[in-house]
Amino acid sequence: MDRREIAALLAYIGRLDPRTIRTDQGEARDQLAQWHELLGDVPMATPHGWDARVAARQHIRISPYPILPADVARPWESYRRDRLARHTDPTPSVDPDDQAAWTAELAGTRRAVATGTTQPAQARAITSGRDGIDPKLEARLREIGSCIPPAARAALAPYRPARAAREAAVAQGMPDALSVRCEWCLAQPGEPCRRRRIGPDDGARGTAPRATPHPGRLDLAAAQQAQQPAMA
C-alpha cells in the first residue's frame, strides 16, 4: 500500500473504531508514517481474496484492543503462506534447455502466487483435466507430445509388446494390470509379467517377459480399479 492507500485504510479504521483517530496533526502524520513503514509491502487488495480492509474489520469485530499494523500484517503473512502451501509448481512454458529462463519463470510464478496476483496451481492429478495448463505450454505439448512421436511409437509396438498391450488396455478403459504387483510371477508394478524359460534338462533357465499379464494380475488390477473412485 502506498501512503494514499494507507491513509484510506486509516480513515476506514477510524470509522469502525474512533479510538484510532488522531486529531493532532503531528500525531496523525506519525501514525501514517508508521503504518506506511510497516505495511508498505502489503497490498490493499488482490484479485484473489485478500483485502486489507477485511482484515482490519475482522480485528475490530473480534478484538477489544485498538488495531495495530501487526493486525493487518499477520493475516497477510498467513494468506501468503497458505497460498504457497497450496501451490504446486506448474511446468514452465519456456524451453526446458534454457535453465535461466526456466528458473526465472518458476520463481516468477511463485512470487505472483504469494502476492496474490495469481491463483495457486494445484497438481494436475487432483484438478479436472488440463484446464490449468498454460496455453503456451499446451501449444508446445501439441507440437512435441510424447518424447516418442506417435509414428515411431506405433513402429516400436511389435518390439515392446507388453508396453503396447498396456497402452491399448488403458486406451480402452480396461484395468491397467501393470499398475499392481503380480502375485503369480512377482513382477513389480510397471514391470511386465515374466514366464520361466525351461532348459532341455527341465531346469529353469532364467525368465522372459510376457506380452500379456498373468490373468490373476488383471483381476487384481480390476478389483483395485473398482475400489477407487473414477478419476475425471
Ligand SMILES: [Zn+2]
Ligand atoms: Zn505375472
